[in-house]
Amino acid sequence: MTLRTLKQTIPALATSDGAGVKIKRSLGQRQSIRMDPFLMLDEFGSDQAQDYIAGFPSHPHRGFETVTYMIEGHMLHEDHLGNRGNLRNGGVQWMTAGRGIVHSEMPQQESGLMRGFQLWLNLPAAEKMKPAGYQDIQPEDIPVLSQAGAMIKLIAGEMTVNGAGVTGAINGGTTQPLYADVHLEAGAQVALPVPEQLNAMLYLYEGTASLLTGDDQTALQPSAASVLNQGDEVMLSAGDQGARLLLIAGKPIGEPIVQYGPFVMNTREEIEQTLRDYQTGQLTA
Known part of the structure; x- marks a missing residue:
């Protein structure tokens, strides 16, 4: 087994999206800051209604997938x-924009904590114009792997820990996405297999944790995309407060990316066609 080491740390920057929803963006804060096949990762979380109540009114997408993982609160999707x-x-919520979708995401509470993540996953050129689709995955349908001091919710992909193999709620696809929410008790250690061919990153969102590489350890920065070097195993150790973090990996596409807001294609000409399609009502035809 080859342990993955830290390649790059991308601190999330405070910004806003939708109708003024306050977020922290790591991947995608600039179009040059991505990790193929992932385009963007947003963390949102507040107990102040004014930070999120306006939500994300109706808006279009084309050419990629969005994955919204809710930790606290309620969000209503309509398309x-x-x-x-x-x-x-x-x-x-796993949504494939494909050739085009128009949807809204609106908070369903006026007070209390709203917390979660949205990940943008690119589609290869051959799949950018496929029909749009939507999957609503309930928490009880997400498999859980457990071992001493660790719990792993497997949203997407396959994973084997201590001889127990589990398939996530979503599996397969060209980019072979792996998406896990890892909960570690204080002082716990866990080794997570990640296929060599996948690009991978960690996102620490609660507590403290370190990436172990043999005799060395590297502290992970909170609210930051910790992009990893190649290898086939990620070894983690939690601090005194325990830790919660995301493990996100996928097979790189290796194609040109041209993005214009909510549209992600391969060429400028395709973006221009997308804008024409949206303006004439053909985006979702």
């Missing part, structure tokens, strides 16, 4: 296909 889902604590 032009007629899908309607109430994303609740621990649930996941």
Whole structure:
């Protein structure tokens, strides 16, 4: 086994999106800051309603997928296909924009904590114009791996820990996404297999944790994308307060990316066509 080491740390920057929702953005804060096949990672979390209540009114997408993972609060999804889902604590919304989707994501509470993540996953050129789709994954449908001092919620991909193999709520696809929410008790250590061919990163969002590499350890920065070097195993150790972090990995696409706001294609000409399609109502036709 080859342990993955830290390659780059991308601190999340405070910004806003939608109708003024306050977020912290690591991947995607600039278009040059990505980790193929992932385009963007946003963390949102506040107990002040004014930070999130305006939500994300109706808006379009084309050419990629969005994965919204809710830790606290409720978010209502509606789209032009007629899908309607109430994303609740621990649930996941996996939406494939494909050739085009228009949707809204609106908080369903006026007070209390709203907390979660949204990840943008690119699609290869051959799949950018496939039909749009939507999956509403309930928290009870997300498999959990447990070992001494550790709990791993496997949102996507496959993983084997201590001889126990589990398939996530989402599996397969060209980019072979791996998405896990890892909870560690104080002082716990865990070794997580990550296939060599996948690009991988960690995102520490609670507590303290270190990346172990043989006799060395590297403290992970909170609220930052910790991009990893190649290898086939990630070894983690939690601090005195325990830790919660995301493990995100995927097979790189290696194609040109041209992004214009909510549209992600391969060429400028395709973006121009997308804008024409949106303006004429053909984006979702």
